[in-house]
Amino acid sequence: MKRHLLPLVLLLGVAYLPAHKAQAQDKPVLNSAPPGPPPAPPRPVEPTPAPAPVPATQPVPEPATTAPMPQPSADSPSGLELPDREKERKAAQEKAEMNTRLFVYSGFGLGYSSYGGQSQFDFSISPALGYRLNDRIAVGPGLSYAYSNYGFSNSAGQNVANISTKSIGVKVFGQIKVINQFLVHAEFENTRAQLLEVDQQGYVTGRVVTRTVQTPLAGLGYRQQFSTRAAADILLLYNFQDDYNRIYSNPVIRFNFLFNIGR
Numbered sequence: 001m002k003r004h005l006l007p008l009v010l011l012l013g014v015a016y017l018p019a020h021k022a023q024a025q026d027k028p029v030l031n032s033a034p035p036g037p038p039p040a041p042p043r044p045v046e047p048t049p050a051p052a053p054v055p056a057t058q059p060v061p062e063p064a065t066t067a068p069m070p071q072p073s074a075d076s077p078s079g080l081e082l083p084d085r086e087k088e089r090k091a092a093q094e095k096a097e098m099n100t101r102l103f104v105y106s107g108f109g110l111g112y113s114s115y116g117g118q119s120q121f122d123f124s125i126s127p128a129l130g131y132r133l134n135d136r137i138a139v140g141p142g143l144s145y146a147y148s149n150y151g152f153s154n155s156a157g158q159n160v161a162n163i164s165t166k167s168i169g170v171k172v173f174g175q176i177k178v179i180n181q182f183l184v185h186a187e188f189e190n191t192r193a194q195l196l197e198v199d200q201q202g203y204v205t206g207r208v209v210t211r212t213v214q215t216p217l218a219g220l221g222y223r224q225q226f227s228t229r230a231a232a233d234i235l236l237l238y239n240f241q242d243d244y245n246r247i248y249s250n251p252v253i254r255f256n257f258l259f260n261i262g263r
Contacts, residue, residue: 107256
């Protein structure tokens with residue numbers, strides 16, 4: 001009996017081993033991928049194309065401008081203006097404007113004097129037209145108007161009377177520039193003047209008479225140049241008609257204005 005069972009047991013053992021082995025293979029193993037189809041291979045990464053180079057901006061050339069051709073002139077027949085020649089030309093033009101032949105020369109004057117209880121205040125206006133003989137010498141005719149006020153006081157210094165006179169006349173003047181802006185000025189006036197009457201003893205009667213008076217004036221002056229055409233003079237003159245027939249008292253101070261006209 002035992003001999004018949006031993007072969008049966010061996011057969012069952014052999015049949016059991018393949019089944020047990022299959023179960024052992026079906027058991028999942030840790031850290032292993034689950035069964036299934038194999039993963040697809042990764043797609044190749046396409047390289048990113050490099051950015052296209054930006055073309056450099058080309059400077060746009062400006063249109064060439066043609067310089068105007070120099071034009072000939074009276075000062076430059078060839079049409080070429082050299083720097084030194086241009087400076088000389090401008091300096092000559094300024095000098096010509098400062099020394100034009102004709103100029104308007106007018107102003108006003110003030111004067112005051114006091115002697116022996118008698119005081120005299122003078123105001124005058126003298127418009128004139130000047131003519132330059134050269135850069136230094138000028139002459140010209142003009143008109144003159146003068147107003148005078150006489151005051152009289154007694155021995156105690158009290159004012160006892162005031163008398164006013166007016167005079168209108170014509171004149172000629174001449175002046176010479178000495179150095180820089182200093183000049184010598186002279187005038188001669190022929191005036192129909194109102195004057196105070198004086199008796200034979202030399203006393204003033206208090207009455208006003210009309211006479212023709214010649215007045216020579218001379219002195220020094222200083223000129224202040226404002227521009228190439230305008231200037232102002234201050235003159236300090238002396239009246240050589242220093243008697244009772246005088247129109248202006250000494251010293252005579254005048255402020256004259258000059259304006260060049262013409263060429």
